[in-house]
Amino acid sequence: MKWKTTAATAVFALFAFAGSAYAEGELNIFNWGDYTSPEMIKKFEDTYKVKVTITDYDSNDTALAKVRAGGHGFDIVVPSANYVPIWVKEGLLLEARPDQMENFKNVDERWANVPWDPGRHYTVPWQWGLTGIGVNTKVYDGDINTSATFLDPPKELVGKINVAPEMNDVLFATIKYLGGDWCTDDKELLKKVRDKLVEAKPKWLAMDYSVTEKLPAGDYST
Numbered sequence: 001m002k003w004k005t006t007a008a009t010a011v012f013a014l015f016a017f018a019g020s021a022y023a024e025g026e027l028n029i030f031n032w033g034d035y036t037s038p039e040m041i042k043k044f045e046d047t048y049k050v051k052v053t054i055t056d057y058d059s060n061d062t063a064l065a066k067v068r069a070g071g072h073g074f075d076i077v078v079p080s081a082n083y084v085p086i087w088v089k090e091g092l093l094l095e096a097r098p099d100q101m102e103n104f105k106n107v108d109e110r111w112a113n114v115p116w117d118p119g120r121h122y123t124v125p126w127q128w129g130l131t132g133i134g135v136n137t138k139v140y141d142g143d144i145n146t147s148a149t150f151l152d153p154p155k156e157l158v159g160k161i162n163v164a165p166e167m168n169d170v171l172f173a174t175i176k177y178l179g180g181d182w183c184t185d186d187k188e189l190l191k192k193v194r195d196k197l198v199e200a201k202p203k204w205l206a207m208d209y210s211v212t213e214k215l216p217a218g219d220y221s222t
Helices: 038-048 060-068 081-089 102-106 167-177 187-203 211-217
Strands: 003-017 026-032 051-057 123-136 204-206
Touching: 026 060, 038 051, 051 060, 060 081, 123 211, 167 187, 187 204
Parallel strands: 026 051
Antiparallel strands: 003 123
């Protein structure tokens, strides 16, 4: 099977300090599934003689609900940038002042002071990536450099589409597809966005994060 990909919206993931009860020699990290390199963790454990435990989640809302419930025991969480203000407002993050830590001088200047965490009192930048579109070219070999792939899908893809269950990514892609700007307050445009998503959703098969397994296996075509 052949498949190709194209890039779409940018996503930012950040280390944030959850402020759990400290356990000497242990570090509990709550992170997106498949985002943490086992080799990196092994190197960290060997260097600092610390046992690292990774717990996975599949969406920002899942992570937020888990920590809201309390009793989680996590030291570090990795929310997307747009969720950080919610965590801070609800008192879920420790004001650990990473901006005053020794290695903060190594942070690129453009990430040292950001709107979602002014002054970097709660978070440090970790990685950024792209939400993209992947297509099985044995099923469809047309243009995939457009959100029409899932918003106005060709007949070859109808009923075979998986969309990541990330509200902001889907909304941003749809807004741009309809000619708007991401941070719009145009109510008429937002109504068109809603209507387009309502129209498109019955043509999708699923909304989950298993695309890396199911697209190559042929369960999804895009």
